[in-house]
Amino acid sequence: MSEAARRLAARALERGYQLSAEALGIILGSGRPLELLDEVLSWLEASGVRGSIIDRALIESYVKSQRRVEEDVVEEVPAVVAESPSYEGLQIEGTAEEQRTYLIARYQVLRSIFERRGIQLQPAKELSRSQGEGYVVGMVLRISRKDSYMIVEMEDPVETWSVLVPLRDRGLAEKAEYVLPDMVVVFRAHSRRGLLVASDVILPDLAARRSDWRGPDLNICIISDIHIGSVRHAEESFRSFLDWLGSGESEAEKTRILIINGDLVDGIYVYPGQAQDLALKSYSEQYLAAAKAIASIPGRVEVIYVPGNHEPCRRALPQP
Template sequence: MPLSTPARIVSELASRGYNAEPAAVTRLAGAPESETALERALETMPDDALKLTVDHVDSVLDRSESRAAATSTPGQDAETGASAVTSATEPEDPSVSTGTEPPNSPDVGDGVPVETKGSRDVDISKRAIEVANDMTGDSTGTGEYNDFVQVFRDRYEKLASKLRGRVNHRPTDAIENMAGGSEAALIGMVSDIRSTASGHWLVELEDTNGTFPCLVMKDRPIADLVQQLLLDEVIAVDGTLADDSGILFVDSLHFPDIPRTHSPSTADRPVQAALISDVHVGSQEFMEDAWHRFTDWLHTPEAEHVEYLLIAGDMVEGVGIYPEQDKELDIIDIYEQYEQFSEYLKEVPGDMEIRMIPGNHDAVRLAEPQPGFDEELRDIMSVHDASVHSNPALVTVEGVTILMYHGVSLDEVIAELPDEEASYEEPHKAMYQLLKKRHVAPQYGGHTRLAPEDRDYLVMEEVPDVFHTGHVHKLGWGKYHNVLALNSGCWQAQTEFQKSVNIDPDSGYAPILDLDTLDMTVRKFT
């Protein structure tokens, strides 16, 4: 079987103790019979040589072409010497659902990947991609009090607009002047949740005019919904005022939510996207072999329709992210980590469209929304013209709207809500909660750092067709009101820190999304 890709050639050379000039690898990858050419090049290398040069490869290929031209016969191709009618079968790389393992990939060792070119029959003129909600370069927040007021007002107005059709909303100051026993409805931001001595729930809601207490009785069916609430999210309630008009007894509670009638868009042709996250290059536990298997697979006919690669953050391991991280680093300089990630990205087919957002391990501010990389990092990350957008970003790929968010707030959702509503074992269920709240990080002042901007970039104004996150290193997916929610796992084996906090990662998986049907196949490369 031909080696077919520069990555495979570099791997084979490294396994035999050789290095090579990048141009030599490129020439071998482009040879009609790359495996035979490599063998001939190694056989004819001087005994004391450890590096394969482009001049040596050119001399081997020139001799091979001369022999092929001299010996070609009718029924054979004069360029390759192969039979004019041939058939070949490639071993299928099974999906994770089969429980079987992919073919082994040789170790790369110290070989340096060469940036691959467009090696597949892909018509890039059919591609269409748009990005919205990217705040890179547009940050306005200064941390002043008024900035925080502005971003919370914007959140309230955007989410209240999703709720006004469900209840007959009255501002808090108007409700205060209503007669006792009146029916009333309120849209507000959750400012406090506490239980009473009798076990009922007291939820205080705030709008732009003030605050008002709302009581949810423990024996009402909606009492379970209170346990799904987070501070600072926007909800609507309706019910009956107490006799003194000092409290609202809640009969129903509404979230902004995704409409049950949402009909997702699909692409007009058979095309696929690989959705991955949390590569963590620079960690001692980065799964190099699994990555090589993945990129090798992308060059196979089986992956010919995979034209997009979407990476939801944490391209590198970073520095100083958690206690004693330095003991688990393979590369201790953050810029060298990105340089190495770029080397690995070279193995991806050059005709793929690559879009990325940062995560909490990347070299941007921790507070969300996170802008894309600065110019220095963008220069390092220029392989295949990959684009880096802010976290979160709304990426529309051939009509399919994909909300990409790294997912730091999932930790908070899982910590605050009951296990049946959100857990690390089923991360997509925590994502359902964010879809229900129409906000990727509703709670301010907790684990998730939030930055004030001129508007709230974290609100889900538009209903996505796909919601793609990472961060928690667990694989999980499902549909909520016809929105596909996916957490894509990671490319890092369990670290000592993860052991200490009982995280068992799902590593080496690549979810492949059919954009024309929104069906998904998860492939395993470990």
Template sequence: MPRETPVRIVDELASRGYNTDREAVTLLADAPDTDAAIERALEAVPDDAVKLSVEDVRDVLETNAGNVDRSRGRSDTHSSSDSGERDPSVSSGDPSLESSHDRGAVPPETEGVESGSGDGNRTRRERDPSEPAIAGDVTGRSTGTGEYEDFVAVFRDRYEKLSGQLRGRVNHRPTSAVESMPGGSEAAIVGMVADIRSTANGHWLIDLEDTTGTFPALVMKDRDMADLVDDLLFDEVIAVEGTLADDGGILFADSIHFPDVPRTFEPSTADRAVSAALISDVHVGSQEFDADAWNRFAEWLHTPEADRVEYLLLAGDMVEGVGIYPDQDEELDIVDIYDQYEAFAEHLKAVPGDMEIVMIPGNHDAVRLAEPQPAFDEELREIMSAHDARITGNPSTVTVEGVDVLMYHGVSLDEVIAELPEDHASYDHPDRAMAQLLKKRHIAPQFGGHTRIAPEERDYLVMEDVPDVFHTGHVHKLGYGSYHNVLTINSACWQQQTSFQESVNIDPDVGYAPIVHLDKLDESDASDFLTIRSFG
């Protein structure tokens, strides 16, 4: 029987809601009847489990299929006897980020093992072979059909999740109950911003909608919180506290609350010396793809200076795509989309073969444009199979060495930058726009604008949990900062300025690779946990 592709097995398990160890996938692929082995493993796994471990698969195969050669199919995989549970150290530091080209501490000497890729890659220390855990991936779970009920479901789910983060901070009442309260009463509403308009006197009226109705809140222009109105986007969820007018028909706002990241948030850290390179927007296939910069980056990854860089996280736009903007075909070096991915896969082979790679799609990639975006289909996965890269949807939260990295390509940054004042969000400082999304706890709050949003049963774009690192791309600008101890990084690009970008005044930052030292996120000095490498 021909060996099942690991991609198909991962897709099947993901569609059932399970992440999987790499070695578990290998064992399932080598089982005499892979489909039956999958079914038996899922029947045996605990009801509350979200990950199918290698131990789960081994137990099932040994119990149901007799003697199983545990080493079969693992010639290129190095196992660890006990991955262990981590108790990551945390800190309440609030680092002031400055660019640094100095490396942190030298990793300890450890025993190396040869990569099994055959690419002549350097040796590296043996490590736990389990892949980074993935959460929030829509791949295999998309249910939206575009019907009215789908839109109701996604907005209701958004409201329930974000209002739940606000209700503990205010004495919330539904709008239908506020309508019946006597004038002069103190009240608080948690609602979705349905409308924002100015009055003849320069005050602001905000219509707040919940599941029971809509109620207006008035923000006086001379109040300190009036500046917060500048940060509001349609469809985001906020809480407003205040006092009802004498006739009870309007709420005079005294304070505005966002779901936000708690100021007490402390990032998790890895429990060993290990780093991740965060990049995006490679754009292979464009005449302006900077292959020289990419090659310098790939060569650097093979040097001793990069020994601790074991993870490569790519936040979308692997290729330039076809028909993305007017007259794009005149700027293409490769005109066929599949040939573009073949070329990208060849460039990916230049990085060390034993790196753990995670990729999400972007708006130039061959997936649906509406967010959340499912991961690449099986045909493209097969093309990009170099180094057994982990491919997931946009957005996804990737847990690497105990550190949660929220990966999002970043299309909604265009909308945030367009809607908010320049000193609050701009292309020159994309990290400020990212901070706004963290404050709103939503990837793309505004519906119906430039960001295409797919209605699903649940809102995959809500930030239900606070990430340790927020990684985006899309705008082709390098930017990084810290928002309530969450490290925000926009990782620039690998494409020189195109004529289209010139026409819209985009001056890209090319060939940068932010290197995050996962074990040092609790340090107060940015140079200890973030190094910006330039290869352009």
């Protein structure tokens, strides 16, 4: 038995499986023996098959299952192009009442995320009069920082209040660095002579949950801020990523969806003095370069392009 075969057999044994001579030969002749073995072992474990002898039939079953994945995933989806999108009914006058309505709606939506996570919220005034610890939610109005603490002024639709955040607690201080004006956040706090003192800050991110997904084993890749056309565009790194996407590596082959989440191009007139930062001075040049890059992506990958604030599209007001 060759050294490579011994390594494969040992790797399988470590995870509770044995390799037949035929299976070992197929894996060795695949051109990527370690990757293929790991894929088969993971497939068996996910299927609930434990302590099995891996023979030729099992290897062939795995290969067939991967072909079915490709057939399921590579499905042509007809493109729908809106040549002249209508913004009828989306305009605003820019009045203070419209801004207030928007901010309250935004606050209520973000508050509901915390409530769905089981956080028991209470009014700030009520907590400031109590002896225990509780949770308050509000929108950040302004922040003032000192050496050992920061004061966060908060508001909700009915009142304003302040929260003192001690910075001696390194964990709390690191979390507090992410708190910015206009964010909706929750503070776990207690009252000290009527002032709320924070012991934790919770951001409205989505709660982690275990997925019950039983579909094909595929990857979705999300990238953003490529900024083609800028003198600071990392062209070499972007090209390396595209080369990887088209390679035969296992994870690259499983990638079936690529989401470009904004700022594919750097745009023009986005900020004062931008012309000095541009290697490509027009949208036409930038999108031509972008199109050439996107054209190199394998056909098995569906590309979803979401515009950002550097793309030539309508600006939402107020900004979300």
